[in-house]
Amino acid sequence: MRPPLIDVRSLRIPGAAEVLRQAARKTSSGLTTPATGPIARADARHTGYALARAGAWGPTLQREIEASQRKEPLAAALGSVNDIFSTVRDGAVSPRTAPLPDPAALSAHIKSAARFLKADLAGICELPQWAIYARDWRRDAVVCDQRYAIVLVSEWDYDSMDASTGDDWISLAESNVAYNQSALIACTLAEYIRDLGYPARAHFQGTFDPPCYDVVVTPLLLLAGLGELSRPGWALNPLLGGRFKASVVTTDLPLAPDEPVDFGLQEFCRVCKRCARECPSGAISDADAPVPHNGYLAYEFDPERCGKYRITNRDGAWCGRCVKVCPWNKPEGLVHDLVRLAAARAPRIDPLWVTLDEWLGYGRPRPERQWWLGLERAGEGFRRAGRDG
Ligand code: B12
Ligand code: SF4
Ligand code: SF4
Numbered sequence: 001m002r003p004p005l006i007d008v009r010s011l012r013i014p015g016a017a018e019v020l021r022q023a024a025r026k027t028s029s030g031l032t033t034p035a036t037g038p039i040a041r042a043d044a045r046h047t048g049y050a051l052a053r054a055g056a057w058g059p060t061l062q063r064e065i066e067a068s069q070r071k072e073p074l075a076a077a078l079g080s081v082n083d084i085f086s087t088v089r090d091g092a093v094s095p096r097t098a099p100l101p102d103p104a105a106l107s108a109h110i111k112s113a114a115r116f117l118k119a120d121l122a123g124i125c126e127l128p129q130w131a132i133y134a135r136d137w138r139r140d141a142v143v144c145d146q147r148y149a150i151v152l153v154s155e156w157d158y159d160s161m162d163a164s165t166g167d168d169w170i171s172l173a174e175s176n177v178a179y180n181q182s183a184l185i186a187c188t189l190a191e192y193i194r195d196l197g198y199p200a201r202a203h204f205q206g207t208f209d210p211p212c213y214d215v216v217v218t219p220l221l222l223l224a225g226l227g228e229l230s231r232p233g234w235a236l237n238p239l240l241g242g243r244f245k246a247s248v249v250t251t252d253l254p255l256a257p258d259e260p261v262d263f264g265l266q267e268f269c270r271v272c273k274r275c276a277r278e279c280p281s282g283a284i285s286d287a288d289a290p291v292p293h294n295g296y297l298a299y300e301f302d303p304e305r306c307g308k309y310r311i312t313n314r315d316g317a318w319c320g321r322c323v324k325v326c327p328w329n330k331p332e333g334l335v336h337d338l339v340r341l342a343a344a345r346a347p348r349i350d351p352l353w354v355t356l357d358e359w360l361g362y363g364r365p366r367p368e369r370q371w372w373l374g375l376e377r378a379g380e381g382f383r384r385a386g387r388d389g
């Protein structure tokens with residue numbers, strides 16, 4: 001029996017998952033966007049935050065990157081706790097190998113274990129070498145020759161995101177809570193697998209030094225069937241949109257990989273463009289078609305504009321507005337699931353959904369539902385700050 005393209009066991013609400021499982025088609029390219037050539041390994045020193053820290057985006061950004069992560073106290077608390085995870089991302093492998101079922105049954109078990117540990121979604125793919133950084137943030141060469149990647153998704157709170165503008169005082173805490181949850185799940189799962197007698201290493205947003213990522217996460221989400229590449233460049237999941245963070249466990253445990261999915265997003269993003277319109281930094285392209293980028297088709301994106309806006313945002317803590325306004329950022333429900341199904345099956349009416357979504361007020365902030373204090377660190381204390389303070 002062919003395994004389902006979206007594994008119902010790995011999804012939170014089986015009813016909604018079933019709708020999507022039926023809608024999902026296998027991709028012809030093996031990726032969620034057409035390949036155009038070989039993919040070069042990325043150098044982590046040339047990615048957003050590393051450039052800001054190194055001063056490549058100017059002295060203001062270099063000065064402000066640390067302070068901007070601590071200015072809102074809930075995000076700061078989550079950031080402080082996050083520091084512990086770097087100490088448990090890898091470790092000794094047990095010399096005894098546990099008796100294990102065949103790869104398909106073992107994969108189902110690992111996904112169930114991930115759900116038990118509170119992952120919202122989990123998928124498995126083979127680990128291509130092009131998804132491993134050539135060098136880490138410190139400049140050390142990265143070696144990771146494990147065969148599989150287990151990709152773990154931790155959702156951001158929908159109600160808070162719904163209340164928020166996407167770039168106000170809860171934005172960074174939304175990211176950080178999912179970073180911590182997904183890091184805890186990845187470190188625990190890796191420890192469990194090592195105890196079964198197989199190497200396993202966790203990858204997540206953690207300390208800068210030592211670095212906690214050997215892998216570029218987004219393509220692994222795509223390969224593990226957890227989303228399609230979106231206009232802004234993140235993986236969009238049909239049940240969550242981009243409203244999540246992901247961690248990864250790389251391992252040699254003999255697993256059965258999932259497959260990439262196609263639920264009609266390339267056509268939907270082509271006509272929608274809402275994230276490009278509402279991005280406060282103008283970082284997302286509103287072009288009608290993607291262009292070749294490092295061996296695959298993607299919309300142009302300016303990480304410097306995005307990074308600068310997030311670090312220097314004076315009316316909030318960082319930003320995730322592209323995620324907030326996306327029409328796919330919806331909770332499960334009969335109507336939303338039917339629209340998801342229609343987007344997969346009837347792309348000609350995509351413009352109708354895009355117009356209707358905006359007309360019904362989705363993606364707008366709801367200040368009356370904000371529960372956070374809107375505090376900003378000021379000197380030795382705090383002040384009520386910014387737009388929602
Ligand atoms: C540096 C970084 C940033 C930088 C630069 C982003 C960038 N595009 O490079 C800045 C500050 C701009 C940023 C912003 C955000 N980020 Co960020 N970021 C990262 C980080 C740490 C490294 C990314 C990287 O190496 N980029 C350099 C190269 C690889 O970039 P690139 O060539 O342009 O490739 C991009 C895509 O095309 C795709 N990709 C890479 N290789 C391949 C190969 C194939 C075949 C395909 C199809 C796609 C693909 O992934 C890359 C990142 O989007 C990752 C964590 C990680 N280790 O992956 C998180 C990560 C990408 N960020 C994430 C998120 C959610 C955000 C924000 C929404 C902020 C927020 N509120 O959380 C915004 C979104 C901005 C945007 N439109 O992308 C998530 C995305 C999850 C997802 N759904 O895919 C990640 C994976 C963090 C996580 N652990 O969950 N980020
Ligand atoms: S995180 Fe904010 S600034 Fe960056 S791309 Fe998304 S909307 Fe634009
Ligand atoms: S807002 Fe529209 S264009 Fe942007 S990622 Fe979501 S569906 Fe695609």
